[in-house]
Amino acid sequence: MNSEFGLIARYFTRPAPPGFLGVGDDCALFPVAAGHHLATSTDLLVEGRHFFADVNPAALGHKSLAVNLSDLAAMGAQPLACLLSLSIPAVDDDWLQGFADGFYALAEASGCPLIGGDTTRSSAGIVISVTIMGQVKPQHALRRNAARVGDDIWVTGTLGAADIALRLLQNKLPSNPSLLAATRDALERPLPPWRFAQQLAGVAHAALDISDGLAQDLGHILKASDCGAELVYNALPIASALQGLDEFLVQDAVLSGGDVYQLCFTAPVDARARIKDLAQGASIQVARVGTIVAQPGLRVKKADSTVIVMKQGGFDHFS
């Protein structure tokens, strides 16, 4: 079974939904609803760069899909299907089974069946490429260029935990097993709000997912929408695991820490009650953290009346 076809048959072939053609032909086929556009995104995860070689394979399978679900969520699109390509140095059955289990668990939870892909042997480390496809009414897509002056700025979930876990695993912070235990799932098992995000279509204006840090990612909205933003630091949803840590460490993790895979979105003031209702209905934590303003740039107001002027400077793969 240790063949290309064997790997696909053994680990990555589960029945496709009715009306779908899944693994086994030259292409996968599926319908897109009338009035909708196909929304698609792809992410490449490379061992040693995006994950550690010894990461739990089920967590890695989960995260490989989660980062792509996050892109769909940031567009307000409904997941339809995904493709997985995997380049691995050797066949390790336990690893493959774990990876497949983690991947499929999230694929099933999010209604995003795995319908095709490719496997190959690589001389170097593991490389994972996932492409996700969803559907959205084009007039409801949450574009980055749609923020308007006066919009509230909202964030889902909490901030900072993934960055602290990453620093601990990279030995950039002193060893702290209990802190790692409290933050590691945020890094390794992010859960983007894919259902809630679809409900924001037609309610919110602009949105994106926080992958490279709130400041940098919000900066993309500001640039695309030709506006600025003021954030209220005390309104930011700081992960509770960060309580008691150094103030500037927390600030850096919250404003610049990546791997969050939650949404930052803007919406008109009169949508506040609707957004809170939708979030409650979807059991999603939302925080209103600031305002879109005409003056360019991103300023963060702290409780002591100081203002942090953020420069663009999140994570950049070629810096």
Added chain:
Amino acid sequence: MNSEFGLIARYFTRPAPPGFLGVGDDCALFPVAAGHHLATSTDLLVEGRHFFADVNPAALGHKSLAVNLSDLAAMGAQPLACLLSLSIPAVDDDWLQGFADGFYALAEASGCPLIGGDTTRSSAGIVISVTIMGQVKPQHALRRNAARVGDDIWVTGTLGAADIALRLLQNKLPSNPSLLAATRDALERPLPPWRFAQQLAGVAHAALDISDGLAQDLGHILKASDCGAELVYNALPIASALQGLDEFLVQDAVLSGGDVYQLCFTAPVDARARIKDLAQGASIQVARVGTIVAQPGLRVKKADSTVIVMKQGGFDHFS
């Protein structure tokens, strides 16, 4: 400019067609025609495994898309858009410009705009992941399981040249510069018949693209369609560059050589004239090479009345 965003902006952002949302947001968006299904496939190309480190970058850019266009063609689908993920050890401007030029030239020729992707740095060699999306009426999709007893078997283009070029480059054949010159384009710049393939939708029965060798790939149709095949060796469209080579080398290259990216399809006998007309109109070479039969297995009849019984044994990435 040597940043992730800089790389995308510099090399991989060209205007998307009207009605498409291309590079620059969380997802790309595009419409799918009413009555059609989305057809999608993905291929992973790894340095040292699928291509040589010193391959011409424009040829590599071309081939990265061509192998995916070939999958769409094998379904009879019309190309709509593609995504490109690229993991590279370092930024080499000449290489990237060459790769992008080769990729875009084929994307534009085939009406398959590049609308998104991902770039990252890898510690090891180059890894390329391309996902292609097209559309096809589901009732016209050229499925592998649709061959019927009595169908003609057809092949587009010619066979064998890519395999001979690969053997020469791998030093598995004695150095022969003129033979390499005559076969190298078949290996490095395959041109799948994407327009002709769309015209086969509703005319042909089963189809696939020859990537792992005619015998192995046709075997997939036979297995999926629960039938057998008889090929007439002298009817096979052997590449003219192979004239004068050892008979058994040619036979192996033609029947088992991969990297062809031409179509093998089956069609009813009464479609012969229609297929020839379509091929002539599309300037595509087609050859009628055999017949689908009830008896399982694949037999190749030679002019001297000997019969080669083919075993499954094309290229397998984990064998």
